Amino acid sequence: MQLIEQAKIREAVLMILEAIGEDPEREGLKDTPDRVARMYAEIFSGLAEDAGVYLECVFTEEHEEMIVVKDIPFYSTCEHHLVPFIGKAHVAYIPAGGKVTGLSKLARVVESIARRPQLQERLTREIADVIMKKLNPQGVAVVVEAEHLCMSMRGIKKPGSKTVTSAVRGLFRKSAKTRAEFLSLIKT
Template sequence: MHAGPQVDHLAAEQAAAALLTALGLDLTEEGLADTPRRMSRALIDLTSGPDFDLTTFPNDEGYDELVLVQDIPLQSLCEHHILPFVGVAHIGYLPGDRILGLSKFARMVELHARRPQTQERLTQRVADHLQTALRPDGVGVVIEAEHLCMTLRGARAPGARTTTSALFGRLRDDPRSRAEFLALTRGTA
């Protein structure tokens, strides 16, 4: 997979303190005294996650119908404002020679969500990973998320959700398979 980022905890804490001080906050106040440490640890947690082994199994039974895991919780950071976006992922695939251990869907979402990015890129990365690892007959990923950069600032549109999708193989090219996947993922959040 990929190696996690090298994190300098002390430098991150010092940078958080400098930012908070530049914003005019008094870090000698009791409630703010430990905030740089907590803030840096929270951001480190939101931008790094554990690697995992993608457990697959032979598709000995020749299963060829849609496998869909819905409402996988996700949280990531908008790369433009470093504010969270939070939502769910729906991932489906049409098995080829191998099938995926079901818990790996959630781990795959978490792995790819742990970095600043756009929702579009996150959707594509999850789909690409599944396509590359399994070589299935089709892959579909739909992500629905609320972006705090849109709800807390700028447009200030609380409750607005963004939906993105990435489709490969029969889930992209076969109208009936595509319609089945998209119908099953609509209105689930």
């Protein structure tokens, strides 16, 4: 996995500032290429990570009911426009084999996968798939709701509109009752 090349970002941001007719030497802008490079290293830090490693934290617990961590806030970056999309993820799974993971690890997975140039659909799917792969549970469900700034601050300009995506695996896919339980739990 590649590390972010901050020198390249600095150069590119300098060129953008010049291209929009700004003076990159003026006081407010002179450190901007460096700031943006550091910011990109932060908001794209997930590129250098395997989100699955967080799920290596498991505890033995005979719990075979649904576990839901809801309202996990995230900031991601739309890969089409490189502006943020911001929202919440709700993540549920039904453990199998007496194996549960740390609750914060589910939020860490969301965070890691969000910190990449993303599509909301892919973010949603990747969260579900990594949990299926690493925990091998009876099922996983993920709902993501987000506002895309590329639809709010520019283009079609519809602030407040939300996109909702879901991914269901295993029992959540097979059983309408399990899906309904999940939906009722994330509503309250």
